[in-house]
Amino acid sequence: MTTVEAQQRDLMLDQQEVLQETADAPAVKGRRFGVGSIVLLVGVIAAAATFALALARQGQTQPTQGIAPDFALETFSGETVRLSDLRGKVVVINFWASWCGPCRDEAPHLQQAWERYQNSGEVVFMGVAYADNGPRSIAYLEEFGITYLNGPDLGTRISEAYHIQGVPETFIVGRDGEIEQFIYAGVSADSLSQIIDRALAG
């Protein structure tokens, strides 16, 4: 049973008790602070705690440091790539969607940056298509000639783990699996290269 379920049950029981006890009243004078009262108070506090947690969580923003949340990306070509399997390499995670205008601006830059590192074997690019339509995503990848790993965000689980607020957003993960940099807006090939170089060096 979840907390809210329990609270609601308690609330019910307490209402019941309130009604009962009010009728009992003439017989007993000056009653104690009953179990029902305590349960009700605890219920109010528990409900509040739940909302406070939800509010705190709602306000959570994109991680900018610490270990990058792990996920498995099922790519459009059918393979499954897990982030934690890529330790030792620098990983660029880019969230995008075919319906997003700024994504189209940055797509050539991402591909250009990828081509710079493609042969080193030290860097992996992962494109995560957020809430996108399959055929549209593929058409978009073809349109921009994108060759790095790309896959849909199934069940929007990856974007939830990274608390993205929109697309495009990009995360650069270092060799140690820690988030090196978070980029809130679109990227350019040069600025991205700089960050990747720094991550490779670090």
Add this chain to the structure above:
Amino acid sequence: MQKMPMPLTAAAALIVLFFVLHGLTTQVAVAQDTGTPPVIPVTDDQVNAIAKTLYCPVCENITLDTCGTAACADWRYEIRLQLEAGRTTEEIREDFVRRFGDRVVGTPLDPVLRALSLALPYAAAVLGLAAAVFVVVRLTRRTDNPATRLAASAVAETAPRTDYADQIERDLAGDRL
């Protein structure tokens, strides 16, 4: 470079882009048609019937059939493609849930979440009803204060319904409620 916040991103999908893409997928669809099993004709109404039960994944609490953004138009188009391929309503809904999560349906398909969502209010209601009935029955049986009971019954039971005019007058004169 302009950055779009998530709730607005889909909403702001450019009209121009929509038409560009529209042309694009029409071609894709045509290409798919050749060599695949015969396409089942699908009406807008069939698409909307399913879209009505699905929520736009990137907007907030708008069903797909009424959402006006280009992204939604895309998803409706996808429903159409799936219907043309002979998929059932349930299969399409499951596919959307697989891709966008349980929030795209009005009640989660996941059995645990579904049970939690639906059973709890019923359980609460049944419990509450039982509590209310119990209270009423219990309080009614009490006879520890005969005076008030008598007074109550005197007002209610002794005024015969036939003497209605009189009752109305009495109500209006003093007993205001």
Add this chain to the structure above:
Amino acid sequence: MLAEIGVFTTAFALLTALYAIGAALWGERRARAGGREAGREAGREAFTVSARNAVILTFLLLLTGSGSLMVALYTEEYQIAYVWSVTNPQMPMFYRLTALWGSQAGSLLFWTLLMSAFSAAAVTLNWRSQRRLMPYAIVYMMAAVAFFVALVLFVENPFDRWWILEGAPVDSAVVKAALIPAGAVAPSAARLAETANGLNPMLRHFGMAIHPPMLYLGFVGFVIPFAFAMSALASGDLSSNWIKASRRWALIAWLFLSLGLILGGRWAYDVLGWGGYWGWDPVENAAFLPWLVGTALLHSIMIQEKRGMLKTWNMFLVIFTFSAVIFGTFATRSGLVDSVHSFARSEIGFPMFGFWFLLTLSAVALILWRRSRGELRDERHFGGILSRESLFVLNNFVFVALTIAVFWGSFGAPIVSELVMNTNITLGAEYFKSVTPPLFILMYILMGVAPLSAWGVASMPRLGRALLLPALLTLATLALFVAGGTTHLGALFGYGIVLLAGWVALIETVRGMLARQKAHREPVYVSLLSLFARNPRRYGGYLIHLGITVIGIGVIGSTLFQQETQQTLSVGESLNIGGYSLRFDELMAGQISDDGRLMDIALVTVLRDGAEIAHLRPRRDFFPQTEGMNTMTIAGAHSTLENDFYVLLVEWEPINQNSATFKVYINPLINLVWWGSILLIFGTLAAGWKHEVLPARMRQEMRAEEGAAVPTGRLARKGAQ
């Protein structure tokens, strides 16, 4: 200048509100400590009077503050960031003024103003009658007002202005501040006007212009019953005084809340373009929750007034009504849940949450404390299972269960599943349509039965006899429905239950009227008026029930029998739906309106049996200056008693404008929802009307009758014994 006036008056309002709290507490303390010595009594009086004056001054200061913001909106002071974000030079005057509540900061100020207006009205109007409850009532009202003023001042200040810091680096040169920062200059007026945003297009609708004020009035109005109840608890004066003071205010708040909900529904129907009026969206539900608890309160309060029962329960209802108001405001303004209507996310989440928590917890604790001292004891016991008070308990069960179901669907389940299961879920119309109908059915059954059951004891045979006529009339009406072509069994069952409630309300009114008419030999309308004049609460209540009946029929009809189709037509082609056809005549694309919107208008003709019955202009509006949500679908509707023929322009071919896609809804009986709402509003007005405020002639007549009426009653009672 305007911004300065605004900031300073608001800051002073915070001080006066805090002063009112202090003065009221001090006055009360001295009164308690000092006993009945004449001098001290006067001292206490002086402090309480001073507190009252501070309440009124707070209102006047906030009025000046809001007034200055309104003037700023009117005179296009784009340097004020709020004005810049909600208006632009193209906007018509009317929407420029209503932009006061068009976005978070302004609407928060407006909300605070309304709350202080209610407080000022309550201290003025109830000053004499509720003298003993006043000091603590002032404390609680002003605590709420002070909290919101503080939010306006420190978190969401609508008077913040744009400034340019000279010599600062480009990315930090533009700052937002209420007062001029050192070394800052104002940005150029032309540049500001050019970049101004303009009001969210969705809000440029007449319904939207008046819906928020109504809703806010409904929300903040509940602060008064809350303050009186808390005052009763705090002062220990737990007689029925607080109920007398609270009931009318609760009814007024309920009236505005109902109006707000109805107007919101109408706005959604006209503007949101999905053929419906209620989408079970979390924000709609957030406004529905206090309505549900408030409705339970308005019923349950009668039991306490008449029979001195359910005292603790009523306290809980008052407090949870206001708690629901604050929760709803918090949930929708903090972005706790996502919704089409919600405000942009902001910093006010945690402060509002803290306020809600403190308020609810302290109120609940106070009730429990008084109860543990045996001070909320009931004076009577239940008369019987079919007695009216038992049925009222059931009524309260229905409303509380509805509250829980709606709360769980909109807030509970999504939050719990996110926290515990780490999954985002939506509980949409599907959920609400499966959970709420049993409760609504029970509500209508109670509405039919409860008014017939007497206070105290009622017996089954008597109840049966009383139900006979309404039941027969209901069957007769159902026969009409069947003759009209309704064969859906579920619908007939629903209509039956709803109609029974309506017939009971109607018959009870007519019987009362006829009885009076017979006794006094007066014209029918005089009898009817005097019924309402003499017992406005009962007959106003019946009128509300009648309104709810009419709404119920509209809801059943428009939900179960809605038809829709979507088709693409070339010019001259027609589509058929439900006995109607729709012909596409012409598309007029790219029409430019005064406020800068681009309109694509389709001209269509509605035909029935080949005869043209209406020309409609469904359209799509596009707002090129606005970022984000910048298109709007405006339906064309042809309304009749039978149904609405509702057309939306979905898409069209942009090049040659030869074909367009239309979505057509036929919404049967939907207008009953609006008409029922009007009945409901009139009923509420009647029920809240002060008895004394009557035309002089009627008062005279009543006085003449009083002498005749009372003895009859007494005689009858004697005769029966």
